[in-house]
Amino acid sequence: MTFRYRYLWAAVILLAAAAAVVTLYEPDGSRAQPTDIREQIMTRMRTTLEQSTPEQHQHAGHGTGQTATDPAVICGVRVYGFEPAEATTLAGVRTVYGFHLCGVAEPERPWDVAVKLAGPVILDLSTDPPGIQVVEATAEVKYVDRLRQMFPERYAQLALTQALSEPEMAELRRRYDDAAGL
CATH class of the missing domain: 1.20.5 (Single alpha-helices involved in coiled-coils or other helix-helix interfaces)
Known part of the structure; x- marks a missing residue:
């Protein structure tokens, strides 16, 4: 040489x-974390939210209004983090902190007028089915204070500033349009 x-x-x-x-x-x-575990968590989070019942996935008392024959709920998600943070497999993850934006895909109903559910979310993967907690204000506690009560500080800061990434939003819109027949 x-x-x-x-x-x-x-x-x-x-x-x-x-x-x-x-x-x-x-x-x-x-x-x-290894890319594959984050992708696995995102897939599990999206699947859990899309398969949840209206009772499990309500915001401020507003359900999706779905019945077994109604259109699908299509979700985009962003994972802020998970616990334990040192987990290397999906089976080792107990809690996921993230953001979700879901739309109820009704036939021929465009995204802009669809019923939507959005905001920071916590999934408890230690239960079957996974538990879903959304951040909501109460008469006594402001939204930002409730977020800080529910999320560890390192994830609360992300939840205050970040929603879906551009590629995830584009994929959500594409999937929604397919489900709504647009």
């Missing part, structure tokens, strides 16, 4: 090592 190629290989190795280090950490500086 010539001297020039040794430097090329050294540069390639350094770039690969730098890429590996970058993928180990989230933007907030916390250690990143």
Whole structure:
């Protein structure tokens, strides 16, 4: 090997090592989880919300109005984090903190006028079916205070500033349109 190629290989190795280090950490500086577990959690979260009954998935006393023959609930989700944070398999995850935006897909009803349910959500995966808790204000407790009561601080800050990512929102709209026959 010539001297020039040794430097090329050294540069390639350094770039690969730098890429590996970058993928180990989230933007907030916390250690990143393997992509596959986050994707598994997102899938489980979406499936749980889409299969929940109106009683399980109510916001401020407003159910979806669904019966067994009504259209589907189509959801987009964002995972802020999960506990225990060191879990490496979906089976090891007990609690998921995130955001959801769901629309009731009725035939020929466009997204803009669909019934929607949205906001920070906590899923308890230690129960069957998983428990669903949404953040809601009460007569005594403001919304932001209730959010901080329910979410660990590191996830509460995300819940106050982040909703669905652009790709997740685009996928939600595509799935909604398919379900509504648009």
